[in-house]
Amino acid sequence: MIDSRTYNFDEADNKQSEHNLGSAQVSGSRSMTHDSLGRMVGSEVAGSVATDRTVSYELDGAGNRATVTGATCAGTYSLDAASNQYTHTPCEDWAHDNAGNLVETRATANPGADRELEYDHRGRLVGVVLHAGEPEHTDVRFAYDALGRKIRATWSHSDATFTEHYVYDDWNVIEEYTNDDASPSATYLYGNGLDDRLQMIRGNSWWYYDDESGSTTALAHKPTVGSLWIERYAYQDFGEPSFFWAGAPAPDSYSGNPYLFAGRRWLAELGLYDLRTRHLDPISGRFISRDSLGIWADEENLGNGYTYVTNAPGSATDPTGEAKKPKIKNCHAGARADIEAWLDEAERIGKLSRDWFNGQANRKRKRRKADWNNYKNDGREWWGKHDNTRFHRIKWNFRKIVRRCSKNVITFKCRSTGNYCGVGDASAWTAHNWHAWIRLCKNNKNGIFRPSGTPEYDNRRSGAIVLHEVAHNINAIGHRRLKGEKMRSEEQVQLLAATKPTRASWNADNYEEYGMSR
Template sequence: NDQVKGIAYGNGLVTNYTYTKLGQTSTIRVKNGSTVLLYLAYSYNKTGTVGIVTGNITNTSGVSSKLKDQYRYDQLQRLLYANNTVGSLKTVLQYTYDTLGNRLSQTLNGVSTSYTYDSNNSELKTAMTTNGPSIFYSYYPNGNLKTSNVTVGGNTNHWSYAWNIPGNLLSVTNNTMVQGYYAYDGLGRRIEAKEGASTTFYSYTGTETLSDQFTSGASNNYVYANGLRIARMGEYVSTYYYHVDALGSTRLVTDANHSIVFSDSYQAYGQDNSPSGTEALKFTGKPVSQTTGLYYEYSRWYDPSIGRFISQDSDPGHRSDPQSLNYYVYVQNNPTSNTDPTGHFLIEALIGAAVGAAVGYGWCVASTGGWTSSECGYAALGGAASGALIGLTDGASLLLESGAGAGGALATDELVNTSDFFANTESVTTTITTDTTSSISTGATPVISSTSSGSTISIITDSSGQGASLTSKLFGGEDPLVVRGGLNTPQSLDTALLKGGISANSAPGATVEQLSQGLPHTNIGVTTVGSIRGIGGDVISDATDENPFHVIIVPGPGGTQELSALFDIRPNPWKVPR
């Protein structure tokens, strides 16, 4: 049935797999010689849900701990009870749900949290923990999370979320401190993340991260075999290897010397359980924000603390499956058996062929831009039929046939040719050419340039890793003006951030008069795209039918104080008596 039997890694470690007669993962064993670093044994209920997981896991100090997970479900296969034990740490969780799949209560080691919802659209309104935090949520009209106010002991933290028109998360702010800025390509993929003092740029293969590059000059390239992440290749020929469980969650990361640099078990909905070391790709193999705790699930962001996405699913679901009609719930409340590789499509991860299903679905989304299961579901089925890994020998890193029409040649082209690295926005037709003389897996950095109708877009990263300009550069080689109404004080810019983002007008070749037309303010602030990027900020196109000049300004590390100083305040030419 072409299910993977074993993997020999470049550092000498070996992973072996066994399966049930139904194709479910039975055991996973990671060994360094005769030493078992990770062992997981799965047993299943008659419904196919995971009943018990036993085994052992080794942490970064080399200490091996026994683990045991026990799960119970209701008649709809929704998780009711989870008992996770790692060494001496025991975590017991219990859940109840309403008929729509909304979580009504959670009990964590005896501490209860109750939840309330908007009866019209399943938006989470409150989460109240006994002798703990009280959280109040609000939403934009389109169902995207707007604020979450967390009160503990009389002190309140105000979290706010800003989105662009297609529904991509642009920023997360805690009180007045921005925790993250994000930019996306025309397919809605996150290609830039700015969290704290660190800015990271991403490219993709299907729905998975192919490479990430940091403004410090450091970078990582990821090696896959038919959708299974094998290794991360960093600078100075440093290579790290991923060892995952049946859900694809990263349980261990090892280096070239067999040392464990990351280890984690997880609670059922993805929160950490006895972690040691640090790693960006964790629960179900997805990237987690170090500043917000949110998981980036390709098209939406997932909050493991509430087991929900923070924006609505664009897939309307199916009446034949009522639990799929809830736009926020994660994998229909069965996180021990299912994953959601794109934020839209539930996959039964514990069937070995589901690796192929995830890949088939991912290739469909990447190649067609389809965002619904009706468009790409058949690709997932084709991928499942094609199966998972058929082998990995001699440390070779290659993509094997993934089914659903994505043959080996296409897969290899997608791995080597990163021509979709920085696709343009939906409003611009872009042709991108890429230097593909070196495989990305060798550590070579792609040199990318693109030409669009009406303007030239250059996104150049030389082979030394230097000179990487910020993504979302939609303005060519010139330095366009940026005009924003008002006095643009730090306080007014902070207020704009809290309300969803710092709006302005900008376009190549546009004059101050053109960009200020329609602004109601007596005064305007004028600066340039180059000045904003010079302080580490960015200007992101957010054009609408009503305002084709509209952009979002992302402050640099110096925040709104530094940004405010860039604006030349002058009278609005449309308000000056003529």
């Protein structure tokens, strides 16, 4: 057995424990505790030969650390509370520029390299100079393409310089070239999703093994003669890696594998993870620059533009540096890619619906009401006779649907059993509360997946079904019936709007079909 794990989650989908059945060095269990906001405030690793530890975090109201015990860099943090910027960590002094980017770190404990960081006008990291004691230094320069993808990294050491070039398929690196070599130094094979790594060819052919969060836990190679070669990995809470080769701790990756915590590239010399638009410092557990989408882009971060996945690294990931990735459980790789596409479609048609209502809201109420009731737009067709209270209810519901889709805070589960997915004829189902999981049914009735696992509907309809379920989540929007029957078509929801407009404003089917009409 190369790798095997079991997990437990609480009702808010925070990971409570993980049991690892790997080798002696990385086996054992990890338990995590969270506060009422879902932030991790403690963790414990037990039963492992090499990585046992107990860590606790004291956080302020904005998610900044006050004190940390038991971690690599334990002690007290100091900050500028107005900007949520650390000025001192237990191991370094920090300085930021006026744009909120970390530009300088000076080692004060656990002696290491001082860092000077440089950014371009878009806030992208373009250079780092490491000073590890004169005359030793390292100068690193990054270049990006028009899409913002890192395409080149040049590493200049005191005695040598080399350049890595990266070739992409969408946002996944598929080849690496060193200097001007004509042949790739590394090739990567992926599944259907972002960061869904399967294989690395770097001299030898290595196969990836990941945990539930997408972190690489093992890399295996089968030589022509002899037994499997296995490289293993363990991580502290925010991704500081430990390496194990031939059953013993190792200083770095023997295989040359750069993809580690949450499936992202580890820049070992810099002590940072590349999360595409930003970089994560695993020791401080935060980004080194503010969220480019704004400090309130993810409301769960409480206005702190530096926080990584709401301080819940065991329960969520952020592959782009902009938003948490939706959690998808009990689904094969192809289904995960489908679900991510459906969530994008739900957000797209939700935005079109929201924007239509926002445009109407900017008009004089009297004129809006007249056009609505005289069928000069399709408002009455879908929502019934104009009523100002209902109008603003629907408008705000679409805003909340879009916000929930865009934040990637939803947990999806593929199901083929139960009262709804197994016995019933639901396409999907969820409970009427903010943290409820959305179950996507796989059956031969109305399931969003066929029994074979392939989608039953096109992306547009499947996205509208996801929007329907999110409508249940955001505001207790339920199912209203027409003459005792469930809604099954746009004609039925329009008839409900014409005869029972208040019920229509509380009916998830109206939101689904209206979204489909955009």
